[in-house]
Amino acid sequence: MPKNKKEPAVQNEARISEIQIFEKVSGIIETRKYRAGMFANSEITIMYWEIGHYINSMVLAGGRAVYGKRIVTELASQLVVKYGKTFDTHNLRRMMRFADKFNDFKIVTELASQLSWSHFIEILPIKSEEARMYYAKDAGERHLGTKELRRQISRKAYERREIANTHISDASPIPFNVFKDPYLLDVLGLHENYAEADLEKAILIELEKFILEFGHGFTFVARQKRMTMDNDDFTLDLLFFHRTLRRLVAVELKIGKLKPEHTGQMRFYLKWLDKFERQSHENPPIGIILCTTASREQIELMELDKEGIAVAQYWTELPPKAEFERKIKEILVQARERLNRRRLIASSDVTREIKYFYESKDDEQIK
Numbered sequence: 630m631p632k633n634k635k636e637p638a639v640q641n642e643a644r645i646s647e648i649q650i651f652e653k654v655s656g657i658i659e660t661r662k663y664r665a666g667m668f669a670n671s672e673i674t675i676m677y678w679e680i681g682h683y684i685n686s687m688v689l690a691g692g693r694a695v696y697g698k699r700i701v702t703e704l705a706s707q708l709v710v711k712y713g714k715t716f717d718t719h720n721l722r723r724m725m726r727f728a729d730k731f732n733d734f735k736i737v738t739e740l741a742s743q744l745s746w747s748h749f750i751e752i753l754p755i756k757s758e759e760a761r762m763y764y765a766k767d768a769g770e771r772h773l774g775t776k777e778l779r780r781q782i783s784r785k786a787y788e789r790r791e792i793a794n795t796h797i798s799d800a801s802p803i804p805f806n807v808f809k810d811p812y813l814l815d816v817l818g819l820h821e822n823y824a825e826a827d828l829e830k831a832i833l834i835e836l837e838k839f840i841l842e843f844g845h846g847f848t849f850v851a852r853q854k855r856m857t858m859d860n861d862d863f864t865l866d867l868l869f870f871h872r873t874l875r876r877l878v879a880v881e882l883k884i885g886k887l888k889p890e891h892t893g894q895m896r897f898y899l900k901w902l903d904k905f906e907r908q909s910h911e912n913p914p915i916g917i918i919l920c921t922t923a924s925r926e927q928i929e930l931m932e933l934d935k936e937g938i939a940v941a942q943y944w945t946e947l948p949p950k951a952e953f954e955r956k957i958k959e960i961l962v963q964a965r966e967r968l969n970r971r972r973l974i975a976s977s978d979v980t981r982e983i984k985y986f987y988e989s990k991d992d993e994q995i996k
Contacts, residue, residue, distance in 0.1 A: 667742070674741040674749065681728030684721065701725075726753055730761060743769030751779050760787040771845050783950075784813055785957045792957075793941060795964040796925070798971075801934035803915050804874060810941035811960075812842060812919060819945045828882050828945075829853075829866055846873040854879075856901045865898050877902050879916035887923040887940055892931065895938050919943045929967060 688700050701721055708716035727749055731737050740749075748768055755761045764787060768778045789809040796810065797803050816838040817831035832839045833852060840847050847869045854865040867880040879898045883891055895916045902914040915937040928940045947953055 670745045671738075671741040674744070674746045675738060677724045677746060678728050678731070678734070678737050678741075680721070681724035681726070682734075684725050685728050723750065723753065730758070740765050740769060743772075745775070747775045748778055751775055751782060755782065757787075763787045763790070767845065771841075777841075785954070788957050788961050789813075792961050792964045793939065795968040796928060796939065797934045798932070802913060802937045803934050803939055807844065807871070807874070807915075808917055808939050808941055809842075809844065812941055812943040813947060814839070814842065814943050814945050815947045816842065817945065823884075823945075825866075825882050825884055828884070832867065832882075843869075846871045847878065848872060850877070856898065856905075858901065863894075863897065863901075868902075874912060875910065876912045877906060877914035879914060881916070881918045883918060883920040885921055887918065887920045887927070891918055891920070892933060892938060896936060899937055913937065915939070917941060925964065925967070929971070 684701065684704075702718055705716060705718040705721050708721075730753060731740070731749075744765060748765070752761050752764050755764065764778065764782055767773070767781065767786070773781070786809065789811060790806060793808040793810040794805050797805055817828070817835050819827065819831055829852065836849060840849070850868040850870050852867055854868045856863045856865065865879050866882045869878040869880060870876070871878050879895065879902060881891065881895055881898075895918055899914050899916050907914060917939040919941055921942065923940050923942055933940060948956065
């Protein structure tokens with residue numbers, strides 16, 4: 630009888646073992662299949678770069694445009710016969726553009742390990758080298774598919790990051806390339822006359838989309854973070870942690886214009902977080918106030934960035950494509966003009982200080 634009682638247990642253990650073996654082997658297969666696919670995609674992308682680079686450097690060397698155009702057409706017709714439509718004239722020219730726009734082979738090999746050829750096709754039309762590298766690195770770091778990459782490009786993620794960067798000075802504890810301005814929160818599906826509570830609730834419902842818009846490295850910590858001091862309770866709308874920066878990031882949501890009391894409120898939150906919430910291995914917290922409208926001239930005047938506070942607008946509705954692109958371009962141009970003015974003022978201040986403390990001799994010129 631004892632033996633009979635033990636037999637089901639032995640069979641059950643055998644079944645468990647078989648399941649574990651199957652799952653382990655399946656995991657190995659899936660991992661290796663994925664890596665094999667990534668390796669194949671990488672090799673294909675590098676092959677396209679090498680083809681484009683060879684044609685650019687050998688066939689088109691010396692500006693032989695007419696000859697180059699004819700030879701590329703003839704080469705494409707021969708390659709199509711042997712290898713298929715992938716190597717037609719249109720795609721060969723795309724490979725040539727790829728090698729021209731991404732001319733550092735080391736960078737290409739690094740990016741090719743993360744991005745497919747389809748990713749590069751989306752990036753190639755971008756004129757700015759800085760923007761191309763931003764989208765390529767962002768897609769690689771966040772493992773974005775081509776659809777999401779296309780969406781980030783169409784929503785001017787790079788330009789909005791650059792606008793936010795112009796608000797930050799070298800003396801600021803806020804790192805560059807963390808925030809955007811404006812943020813596009815149309816994904817939240819908010820209607821007219823919404824309240825701050827509605828905005829906060831919508832963000833939590835669509836948290837994944839919000840973080841995707843917010844940027845790489847953010848993880849959600851708390852909603853309505855309670856802070857108590859002297860028997861008074863205060864609540865921060867949203868609290869995030871940035872894994873790369875190792876900082877708590879406080880987020881306040883405001884409807885309407887930025888007001889002085891909003892900045893005072895954020896100062897208190899940051900000091901409280903720094904004293905009671907920050908861990909020993911973390912950097913000091915930073916904060917961002919999101920509001921529907923804000924005077925960027927006023928933000929610059931207050932120099933909030935030096936206190937670890939960023940301010941950005943958010944849009945819950947997007948205008949038509951042409952109008953959206955015009956607005957973003959206009960905001961970016963104005964932001965860069967303000968940045969250049971600040972640099973000129975700073976440069977002139979330094980010059981005046983030098984002239985005040987040092988007398989130049991007749992044969993010396995202060996540059």
